[in-house]
Amino acid sequence: MSGEEEENAAELKIGDEFLKAKCLMNCEVAIILEHKYEQLQQMADDPMNQVSQVFEKSLQYVKRFSRYKNPDAVRQAREILSRYQLAEFELCVLGNLCPETVEEAIAMVPSMKSRGRALDEEAIEKVLNDLSMIKKFD
């Protein structure tokens, strides 16, 4: 990123590191951190003492803010979202916030409506429908 003033996630203007790196949904981070925590549990009696504050706070956060709990549902959510022409960042915002209507989805991810995108309201509606199906079987 050249200048901080330019950063604007609403327009998908984000740092180069985000374009190279993979974005993760809260539920995916929850699986990774919980697995890490279990590994520590096997090695130490008091695993919370072994982890950094950053780890602890993040684990608590993603446990509370995961829309999908079981690993199959998490995998399915990413699979469904990947079918549409969404940037990694947009995909994760939708998976994290699970908007219920097209208007809400566009308010959460305004870049979806920018010019030159193949996503019309019908397509967005379909994404939300597909996502809500997973939630039911979770």
Added chain:
Amino acid sequence: MFLKVQLPWNVIIPAESLDTKGLMLQKSIIIRLLDDFSTKKATKDLGYFLAVTTLDHIGEGKVRQHTGDVLFPVLFSCVTFKPLRGEILEGVVHKILKHGVFLRSGPIENIYLSNQKMSDYKYVPGENPIFMNDKLSKIEKDVVVRFSVIGTKYIEVEREFQAVVSLEGDFLGPVS
């Protein structure tokens, strides 16, 4: 936003931990890497460092002159969290002041929502002060709020991020 990143780092193994071979050396490299990783805490570009997920490659060690320590180039994957301007996030209210509230989201504690950025909400003083609007929507301690990030700042000395956020926009505010 949470990120999965692959990073190249150098891990320095002190000369005295080098007398055993093979597995022990690999173990020292991992321990050293995990240690360096949690000490690093955060960087401006990638945000907070949460956890190392895999150690992908250990390169050829190079002996450093004078000390005899060995430097190993390693490649590993990790998870980080960085707040972005323009991003919409959810957080939990942890402190209410007269002029605004503080929230936490992910590893960040210092997320400030000023009263000016939620102008329809009014401060209601009391033993447990809250913010409330005409529709009786309440922002109180431990409530989940959805907000947009309008500014972020990285404090190098503390290796912490701060963010200022706003409720101006559709579908933002307390989440039931």
